[in-house]
Each structure stands twice: as structure tokens, then as C-alpha cells.
Amino acid sequence: MTARSSQVVVNAPLQVVRQILLEPSALADWNPAFLSVKAPQTAAVGQRYPVWTRGALKGFLEYRQVTGTLIAAHWEVPGFIEDHSWELRPHHNRTYVKHLFKHRGALAALLRPAFAGVAELRLGRLAERAEGRAAVRGV
Numbered sequence: 244m245t246a247r248s249s250q251v252v253v254n255a256p257l258q259v260v261r262q263i264l265l266e267p268s269a270l271a272d273w274n275p276a277f278l279s280v281k282a283p284q285t286a287a288v289g290q291r292y293p294v295w296t297r298g299a300l301k302g303f304l305e306y307r308q309v310t311g312t313l314i315a316a317h318w319e320v321p322g323f324i325e326d327h328s329w330e331l332r333p334h335h336n337r338t339y340v341k342h343l344f345k346h347r348g349a350l351a352a353l354l355r356p357a358f359a360g361v362a363e364l365r366l367g368r369l370a371e372r373a374e375g376r377a378a379v380r381g382v
Contacts, residue, residue: 248344254373260338260369265314266285266286270282280292280294289307294320296320300323303319319348327345342369
């Protein structure tokens with residue numbers, strides 16, 4: 244099993260960051276692991292959404308826990324399972340975000356070296372998206 248984590252302060256309010264994390268249909272726009280996610284605009288806990296990933300692998304994404312400050316999800320394709328979480332904490336008009344993911348499976352073991360730095364990359368893309376959205380909304 245591989246586990247990685249990182250944290251960042253995003254220059255956007257918590258509700259903006261949270262909204263982005265709960266938009267499974269837009270996940271492929273900022274997470275290049277996904278080619279597409281067939282889902283509604285807002286996530287529902289316990290629903291499995293079809294995903295297509297790099298390498299044309301088909302699987303599913305499922306949100307497992309959603310609270311005001313924690314979003315936990317699970318996705319898998321053949322040979323690869325990821326459990327991940329996003330912990331959110333308001334920090335003035337900004338948001339402290341901690342991202343953690345764990346991988347299992349034969350494909351995950353093979354790809355282990357490729358995931359060094361991925362938590363930081365995901366957080367960077369999330370921050371860019373949230374800060375852009377906050378600027379457009381004037382918050």
C-alpha cells in the first residue's frame with residue numbers, strides 16, 4: 244500500500260473549495276488521472292459514478308463521507324484502488340486543505356513511483372480552480 248499526503252492554504256473560502264470537491268462531473272477538468280466521470284453536478288454519498296481513467300480503464304468513484312469539513316471518497320479500476328480524503332478548515336477568508344490518499348492493488352504497486360508529489364499537484368490544481376472561482380464571484 245502507498246500513502247501520500249500534503250496540505251496547503253487556498254486563497255478562497257471553505258464553501259468554494261468544498262463545492263469544487265463535491266462536483267464529480269467536473270473532476271476530470273482538474274485531475275488528469277480521469278478522462279471522464281459520468282455523474283451529476285453534485286455528489287451523493289454512497290452512489291457509484293462510472294469513471295474512465297488514463298489507459299482507458301473503466302471503474303467507479305464513490306463518495307463515502309461528506310461533512311462540513313471532511314470529504315472522503317473511493318475509486319477503483321482493475322488492479323488499482325484509491326481511498327482519499329480532503330480535510331478542510333477555515334482560515335480567515337481562506338481554507339486550509341489537507342489531502343491524503345492510499346493506494347492498493349497490483350497496478351498501484353507498479354505505479355508507486357509515479358505518485359511521488361501527486362498530493363501536492365492535486366492541491367495545486369484545486370487551489371488554482373478555487374482561487375479562480377472565488378475571484379470571479381468576488382469573494
